[in-house]
Amino acid sequence: MSGDKHIFAIMEHIQGAIKPGSFEVLTASRLLADQMGGQVFAVYLGPESESEIDCESLIQYGADRVLILRHSALASYTVSAYLEALLPVIESRHPEVVLLSASIHGKELAAALSARLKTGLGSDCISLDFNSAEGLTIRRPVNSGKAISTLVYDSTRPQIATLRANVFRGAGPDASRSGQVECIEVQISENSLSLKVKEVVQETGRNLDISEARIVVSGGLGMQNAGNFKLLQDLADVLGAAVGASRPVVDDGWRDYSNQVGQTGRTVSPDLYIACGISGAVQHLAGMSFSNCIVAINKDPNAPIFSVADYGIVGDALEVLPLLTSEFREVLNA
Ligand SMILES: Cc1cc2nc3c(=O)[nH]c(=O)nc-3n(C[C@H](O)[C@H](O)[C@H](O)COP(=O)(O)OP(=O)(O)OC[C@H]3O[C@@H](n4cnc5c(N)ncnc54)[C@H](O)[C@@H]3O)c2cc1C
Structure with a gap:
């Protein structure tokens, strides 16, 4: 079965700089892939080329392959452009699991993917497990954190989940790991973009993002x-x-x-x-x-x-x- 059940770990970045939550997504993907017997694809969407992306770190954190989906319309996140780039790749490569950060963008994209692919979505997970009978099992806080629910998916694939920040840290990078990089120039038609980012203004001051801060x-x-x-x-x-x-x-x-x-x-x-x-x-x-x-x-x-x-x-x-x-x-x- 080795290599059959692939995991797509969707990377978030700011102009090429990978966000800390995405390294956690990779760490979780690696642990899961080791249980499932599959490969981890770090999926990077953006206009950057291989030399502008820190592929080595992505591999050291658990990716077997870095899959770059490249297009100028992916310079800033919009759900329509990301969907247009991702859906054909998911439909042709059939990942078993797609994991994203439970960030604002990650949650939006996960919900949109799940709706378009008509498949299950587990949001804000704090643990993931795999067994051959039930597939992926996730645990997530409910009722304002007063209870934890355990969820399994039906037979539709991929199983999609967003992961809460600061929960899946793992042991950090492993310099002995190796992997491959593949770049696909994706097609995104101008007409399909319901939103375009005109400008991104960096928040001033020393404010760190509270959901990612340690x-x-x-x-x-x-x-x-x-x-x-x-x-x-x-x-x-x-x-x-x-x-x-x-x-x-x-x-x-x-x-x-x-x-x-x-x-x-x-x-x-x-x-x-x-x-x-x-x-x-x-x-x-x-x-x-x-x-x-x-x-x-x-x-x-x-x-x-x-x-x-x-x-x-x-x-x-x-x-x-x-x-x-x-x-x-x-x-x-x-
Ligand atoms: C539908 C709904 C959603 C809500 N969502 C949120 C939410 O997302 N986040 C949220 O925070 N609240 C939320 N609330 C509000 C929540 O119910 C509380 O009203 C709120 O959290 C209280 O904020 P507080 O602790 O700052 O103020 P207070 O309850 O007024 O508490 C102030 C505290 O400061 C202490 N204090 C006073 N002076 C000092 C001092 N000098 N030094 C040390 N301690 C001092 C007091 O002893 C007191 O314990 C929501 C409410 C509703 C109904």
Whole structure:
């Protein structure tokens, strides 16, 4: 059976720079391919040629083949161009499984692929397994993270899944791995593009994407005002972290919506989540309770956030944060 059940791992990139979540997709694909006895294809869509793509890293992270689907219309992600490029390749090569990041683009593309291919989609997976009787089995949080559901697919193929960030890290690159690179000049007709990207404006400032960051420092209404978020940013800068926020903070315009963690915001699962002046409402927990380590700073010892925290500091965040920042700065500089 070896080589029969291929996995397409769809890469996300910004002008050729592969996003960290895509390396996790490759890591997960490799583990799955080893169980299934198949090959991993890192599928890269863009105008770049082989020499402009870090194919070596893709192979080291688990790809047996790098499949470049090349067209100028793929310079920026749009669902219509990506579909037009991907569908014929999926239909001709019959991958058993297609894996994508559970990012904004990944979720959109997965849903569109699943609708067009009339096949099953598992979203926001935290584990994947394969057995010959049932095929792919996935597990994903449901009910705002209060339960985990296990799903199997019907007989349609490919089985499509999006993977939650920071869950499938694996051992990292393996320099001894080798693989092949193949480039296909795909056809995309101008008429089929329902959307065209006119301009991409890079966000200014030091903001990391909260769903990909390994450390998130988040603030709630307990931070008192927008200006006090500087204390969170200072700590985040020292730790190389992203700054998150609760919903009322975003509603009040203290932070951008892209910072919102929770049921109606982003889902994060970093190594470390530091919640400052956040009460721990169930809708907030829905977006962060899968973090590996949770530290809560709150004035109220009975705040619900302490029930999910690994470490709790009962105190005024406005006083505790500068102390933490200076301690971390000293320790990390040493
Ligand atoms: C349908 C729906 C969807 C929602 N989606 C989301 C969502 O995605 N994300 C989200 O966050 N919320 C969401 N909410 C809102 C949620 O229910 C809570 O209202 C919200 O999370 C509370 O935010 P908070 O913890 O910042 O504020 P509060 O609940 O007001 O808590 C502030 C906390 O700060 C503490 N505090 C005060 N001063 C200090 C200080 N100086 N130092 C330390 N601690 C201090 C207080 O003790 C308190 O615990 C949603 C609600 C609904 C109904």
